[in-house]
Amino acid sequence: MEWFNVGKIVNTHGIWGEVRVISTTDFADERYEVGSELALHKADGSKPIMVKVASHRRHKNFDLLTFEGYSLLKDVDVFRNAILKVSEKYLSDLEENEFYFHEIIGCTVESTDGEIIGTITEIIQTGANDVWTVHPEQGKKDHYIPYIEDVVKSIDIEHKKITIEVLDGLLS
Template sequence: MKDYIKVGKIVNTHGVKGCVKVIALTDDVDRFDELDYVYTEIDNRKRKIENVFYRKGMAFIEFEGITNMVDAEKFKETYVSIEESQLKDLPKDTYYVFELEGLDVYSTEGELIGKVKEVFQTGANDVYEVISKAKTYYIPAIKDVVKEINIEEKKIVINIIEGLLE
């Protein structure tokens, strides 16, 4: 699949007319209202969104060309994605998760700590899972710890507070 940004995971079908149930992978579940189309992972195809509605934090999407439950079943456990041009602009000093994953993490003294493998969104603050050759660290994304994020240089600089890397 081309380099797209995942915005949802199809977890089930809904009804008999081809509607799919989607877990949003964005902070804004209503994001699908603003999209005319997405790409389906299973076939790397651009699909027009004909209708979307929401229940209990889930998006229910009807795509053009998927008109029955049998066709919709083929998409279960796959992702829907968008192109970078469809991303919303974020406020200053905020980043998309995909931008942070893979960045190198350094101490304020310049020591390489590891690489961001995954970002966990915990509610209070994000937590960066940082993998080094010897260990895995969980770094809270708080101002006392994260001092700089530089997407262009592909690095994050952290202040190592007591107990952080133990």
């Protein structure tokens, strides 16, 4: 079974077992719904712990979660820097032209002229549209490609290939 990142626990919040999570999912309400099962991968590399979400709320730029059976600060303090992951069985079907982060990260980006630009290493959520960080193979500085119709011309998830129109100034 495959697991996919949905967030990172960066700190605790208060004294009642709440943790602060920086989300890496577009589906926070679905992933952190009360009763959702997540795998908690601690930073020390120990065996993942299965947790069930007991509560979820937004606070500033964080998702605040509590887990069933972990009701005190001392219970969750050891979860700092842990990664929360969701099982592939909980992934839902997406609309046309929508993709999961794990489908996009690792794709090769090339121009409509066939020039290889690099590999997508990160997705930055800006609010308006996602921006893909593309790392070139020659060790040059990263490029930032907006996921908009004028730039992204085709996405082939099966072959991990994305074709873009290189607009003036895009790769400078």
